[in-house]
Amino acid sequence: MSLRLHWFLPLHGDGKELAKRSDGSGSPGARREPDLAYLTEVALAAERFGFAGMLTPFGLFCEDPWVMTAALAMLTRRINFLVALRPGLASPVLVAQAAATLQRVSGGRLEFNIVTGGDADEQRRYGDPVPYAQRYERTGEFLDVFHRAWSGERFDFHGAHYDITGGMLARPHTQRPRIYLGGSSDAARAIAARHGDVLLNWGEPPAATARFVAAAREAAQAQGRALETGVRFHVIARDTPAEAWAVARRLLETMDPARIRQAQQRFRASDSEGQRRMAALHGGRTDELEVYPNVWAGYGLVRPGVGTALVGSHEDVADRIEEYHGLGVDHLILSAQPHLEEAHAFGEGVLPLLRKRGVV
Secondary structure (H helix, E strand, O other): OOOEEEEEOOOOOEOOOOOOOOOOOOOOOOOEOOOHHHHHHHHHHHHHHOOOEEEEOOOOOOOOHHHHHHHHHOOOOOOEEEEEEOOOOOOHHHHHHHHHHHHHHHOOOEEEEEOOOOOHHHHHHOOOOOOHHHHHHHHHHHHHHHHHHHOOOOEEEEOOOOEEEEEOOOOOOOOOOOEEEEOOOHHHHHHHHHHOOEEEEEOOOHHHHHHHHHHHHHHHHHOOOOOEEEEEEEEEEEOOHHHHHHHHHHHHHOOOHHHHHHHHHHHHOOOOHHHHHHHHOOOOOOOOOEEEOOEEOHHHHOOOOOOOEEEEEHHHHHHHHHHHHHOOOOEEEEEOOOHHHHHHHHHHHOHHHHHHOOOO
């Protein structure tokens, strides 16, 4: 299958820098609030260049993804919205009801990115005390209930986390949202193999990605199912390699060493296997960040989540994307700083090359 490309919707705001210094100094340039006007510009740019979807994040510092998705669905025509969803913060039957409504409103353009658990402190701030060891069990139950509700049939479900009698979805939509599930652990892979359509991983060097793809396929085959795979990267693409790496160096120069140390201490202690693997790519060092040709781990010095970026000329970035697609990667989710200008840089520089090569 052709590679499906997705862009990122910056619901937490946008700018040219990754983080302010720990003393509060440093200017992110023209910092952009995530208002509807700016997010519309980003969504329309992604749609114009032919991205299949937009990852729509969830978190304490984000605007609500459901509300923004509903608004942007009225202002776009083709692009899908991959809404991040945290099991445990809402009933799976209620989520199915809202999803069916949004499918009708958007013309079937809703997809789900199931995020089993984020930062433990953030989970507690949302009033979710379930420990990490139980979150995947809960995610499995959540998706089981969601699928049963979507069938339109009345059902009972009695599990460890959900107890439902006479559950139903009165008006299911004919098109169920595709389920993307992120995670690097065995537990994440097992849940995706049983209930998901796509298993996502943060961008790692190709050897690790090849192992991820093979393990996902094996787990799905054991369940008698097929499972697509996807990876998540930032991207810096320019006309020449020198221009692209100059942008990466400028991003690095804005990072405060104290902020790096604080972030790395937190990442190494994270419950998330994926977060620990991102931190292990560089070990907090700032002098050996190109962990594979055109794969730069600098974002992971201060940013949680995906810490790697594809950096290089348009041809370099197209080469790396083609390499990852050749490993069996079906989906690529990209983000950048800032998202509007970088959507144009990628859409005008890299996408024509990928189309010419038959990758997308």
